[in-house]
Amino acid sequence: MTRNTLQITGYVLTNRCLDGVLIMGLYERRYRKGLIAGISVLLFLMTAAVSGCSWFGSSESKNKGTAKQPKAITCPLCGMKVADGSLINRRPLAVKVENDPAARPQSGLDKACVIYEEITEGGITRFMAIYLCHDAEVAGPVRSARPVDIDLASPFQALLCHCGGAPPTISAIKSSGIADLDEQAGTGAYWRSRDRRAPHNLYAGTERLRSDGNVKYPFEGEVGEAFRFLDDAGIEELARIRAEEAERLAQHQADPQGEYQPKVNLANGIEIPYTKVCAVSYNYDTATGRYLRFVRGVPHTDLTTGGQLTADTVIVQYVVESVSGIKDVMGADTPDLGVVGSGRAQIFIMGQCIDAEWNKSSRQEYTRYYDYDGNEIQMKPGLVWVQLVPLGKEVTYQ
Numbered sequence: 303m304t305r306n307t308l309q310i311t312g313y314v315l316t317n318r319c320l321d322g323v324l325i326m327g328l329y330e331r332r333y334r335k336g337l338i339a340g341i342s343v344l345l346f347l348m349t350a351a352v353s354g355c356s357w358f359g360s361s362e363s364k365n366k367g368t369a370k371q372p373k374a375i376t377c378p379l380c381g382m383k384v385a386d387g388s389l390i391n392r393r394p395l396a397v398k399v400e401n402d403p404a405a406r407p408q409s410g411l412d413k414a415c416v417i418y419e420e421i422t423e424g425g426i427t428r429f430m431a432i433y434l435c436h437d438a439e440v441a442g443p444v445r446s447a448r449p450v451d452i453d454l455a456s457p458f459q460a461l462l463c464h465c466g467g468a469p470p471t472i473s474a475i476k477s478s479g480i481a482d483l484d485e486q487a488g489t490g491a492y493w494r495s496r497d498r499r500a501p502h503n504l505y506a507g508t509e510r511l512r513s514d515g516n517v518k519y520p521f522e523g524e525v526g527e528a529f530r531f532l533d534d535a536g537i538e539e540l541a542r543i544r545a546e547e548a549e550r551l552a553q554h555q556a557d558p559q560g561e562y563q564p565k566v567n568l569a570n571g572i573e574i575p576y577t578k579v580c581a582v583s584y585n586y587d588t589a590t591g592r593y594l595r596f597v598r599g600v601p602h603t604d605l606t607t608g609g610q611l612t613a614d615t616v617i618v619q620y621v622v623e624s625v626s627g628i629k630d631v632m633g634a635d636t637p638d639l640g641v642v643g644s645g646r647a648q649i650f651i652m653g654q655c656i657d658a659e660w661n662k663s664s665r666q667e668y669t670r671y672y673d674y675d676g677n678e679i680q681m682k683p684g685l686v687w688v689q690l691v692p693l694g695k696e697v698t699y700q
């Protein structure tokens with residue numbers, strides 16, 4: 303295990319992973335370009351500051367214009383407005399939902415604020431669905447936890463809801479101090495459906511999970527903001543920028559004379575090649591500003607509503623995959639995913655891709671996402687899908 307530190311344009315990136323040197327090499331190449339761009343932007347901002355203009359979405363002027371308005375209550379995890387503040391003053395849930403083909407379609411993923419997709423044994427992915435401002439009457443199928451789940455759930459102060467895990471994982475959960483509601487520890491919050499065979503038939507409702515969890519882990523804290531979010535003006539601005547770029551591209555395609563230099567990276571379709579059975583893709587829907595989710599080329603739907611799952615923001619976070627030393631009941635190796643440290647990311651919002659980096663300084667800290675100028679990226683309010691993609695698998699988009 304190595305720990306690398308890299309000072310870049312005023313902030314420090316740390317990296318804790320087996321292939322840290324590889325990643326840092328990538329960074330250094332990227333940042334030679336980024337540094338030049340960063341200096342240019344800095345000079346521009348200094349000029350802008352002197353002249354009194356505000357270039358970044360004029361947050362100052364917007365604040366002036368809305369100063370008399372009562373501040374809307376928004377969910378700290380998904381950025382959506384909530385009518386009742388009590389909905390966000392409770393402990394988030396982190397529910398482990400399986401993605402074996404026999405588990406599809408799942409239930410309740412559409413009610414989550416944030417969903418992590420992580421690769422497990424045999425190339426099958428599994429979800430960690432974080433619930434706060436919405437409740438799901440039915441969520442699942444619920445399956446076992448993995449070592450990476452502790453790092454992912456901790457900053458949310460979430461109640462980890464799962465069905466067992468390998469003995470070393472259970473030991474790690476217990477020693478971590480995380481709030482834990484394991485079905486195999488005897489809680490009655492889960493039930494088995496007769497519509498599916500075990501182990502693909504364990505479900506739970508979020509209200510019961512939370513009330514049972516509160517018995518052992520009463521929550522009196524405050525849920526920290528997991529992401530920064532765009533306001534309405536920011537969303538409109540991105541829609542305008544996308545429309546302009548699409549128009550430029552269309553003009554170039556109609557008359558391909560001269561060189562076409564895109565100002566932004568249009569991303570109408572995203573392909574995430576986890577494995578054949580868990581190949582994920584997203585298609586951008588201009589009408590709603592959301593990405594529609596597909597698995598193996600067919601719509602990924604919710605069992606309860608029949609509707610297709612969507613993403614307001616898709617975060618592709620490249621992580622180092624290594625061998626954890628833990629095996630599942632079939633003897634297959636459980637991969638370990640390095641989510642503490644830093645690495646490369648791609649943020650897909652409003653039909654565009656922003657090249658980014660992620661940084662999570664410790665288990666307890668949220669992961670933050672920055673553009674190559676060092677600005678923290680603002681997500682689109684709504685469901686955030688975080689796709690943890692092992693280094694070496696390249697996500698493509700067009």
Ligand SMILES: [Zn+2]
Nearest residue numbers: 377380415435
């Ligand atoms: Zn929310």
